[in-house]
Amino acid sequence: MLNKLIFANLGHRPVRTLLSVLAIAVEVTMILTLVGVSYGTLDQTAQRARGVGADIIFRPPGSSAIGLSSAPMSDKIPALLMQEPHVAFAMGTMVQPLSGFDSITGLDLDDFHRLNGGFHFLQGGPLVNDNDIIVDEYYAKQKKLHVGDTVNLVNHDWRLAGIFEGGKLARICVKLHVLQELTGNPGHLSQIFLKVDDPSRAQAVVDAMRLKFKGYQIYTMEEFTSLLSINSVGMLKSFIGVVIGVAVVVGFIVVFMAMYTAVLERTREIGILKAVGASSGLILNILFRETLLLALLGAAFGIVLTYGTQWLMRHAVPASLVQETVYGWWPIATGIAIVGALLGAIVPGVKAVKQDVTEALCYE
């Protein structure tokens, strides 16, 4: 019977109900999109790192797992590392961040070929001239690029020489020495990939190197990719925390406004219910159930909207942002929406309970 009243109440003001549901949906979408993009970006980075085909990654001291903003290592280090026991090959790269989530990588294609067989080109071919650039299929799609086009990056005009299959190392690659000179880092590297003669020895090699090269961040590729998680990236964790906080506040305000208006508007109805014997608990029960229903509908709609943002990113910015569907966060985002909404219903609920019956019955 109560549910009937709740559905009737929500149906009585369809626009307000829809707006409340929509606002809660946006809150849920905001959380799920951020989490999805975080997971997607990290997973893509891990996938590209695995695609390099190396066994060990060697990075400068103090570098972050998700990005490199400088090239502090000498390009003499790879040769030095190749003298270490069981190291079969070493390749250094330089990474220069671009705007947003993009970065450009300088590499030696011959070294890269030795490491994993090289890129598989879908259009065009490898870097030949110094101003050649190659990009992966996602970047080409996002920027609508074709072989032969001119691409301006790092204040330099490049000629697009080839488009390669994504999933290996980087999205945008140029010759190593050209990028080093262009960015004022001649002879410097951002990271070094190592191949060992027997992959089962990778951990032992890493352990030995950590003792010798103190301060450097040296990981097996397995270790490195496991670091690419939200919990390991402090900045992301904090950012998600902030967004969740904002989402709870948004949910609180939306439901507070909606339920406060509803309680004011239903002063007489609440008075009627109390007059015929409804207890304060029952009145609160009705309001909280109504709020819960709004939150659940909003969460469900928010989850559906998340597929919309996913589609949008896949088609509008396939290289910059990758959004995964993180099913584990559905109940979490729903829970957050419910908490925000129920918090928003408390004050209107108390107002409803405290209403004087005789005054409420006279309310026009």
Added chain:
Amino acid sequence: MSEPAIIEVNGLTKTYQVGDVEVHALRGVDLQVRKGEFVAIIGASGSGKSTLFHILGGLTPTTSGSVRINGRDLAGMTNTERTDLRKTTVGFVFQKYNLLPTLSAEDNIRMVQYIGGRHTEFDASFQEILKLLGIADRMKHKPRALSGGQQQRVAIARGIVNSPAILLADEPTGNLDSENSAAVLKLMKDLNQRLGQTILMITHDADAASYADRIVRMRDGRIV
């Protein structure tokens, strides 16, 4: 042998504080209503009859004096106890019907059954009452689709669905035309006679009061 008193009021006063001014709405009311009686309380506006209605219905606390409804003393009752009184002992009919606008007529009645902790089904005898009230075929309609007279009949059905000891009616014909007023009053009389329903009706209309077994007059917060 006469029926026992179901409403016993002795020395009842009610004083409201309006700003700095004390308004004495009731100034020592004594009243007894026996079980099965149909009593009309008649008085002009400001005579205190609505205040008496609110106190007898457990909607407002007393200031002093004693009020016993079906053996329960209202003086000193907490809000929760007064809520329980409204749920189990008293049924209401208001001048403005006071039906929930989002629910159908049937669901308005069922909601009161639900609040009273009863099964939300109408038994055969209640179906008969709905027929008597002439609203059996209007149960699926929402209040806005019913005439004033029909809404008041639904309100009467709602008021008695949990078989309360007393049905309190506050100006039940105040919003109705004379034809509908007569019909509603006749129905209340029928309910009183056929079911033995105790009814206490507040009215300012002498014609309406004439349907009652007994008429009590109020003036300036006192029964005269």
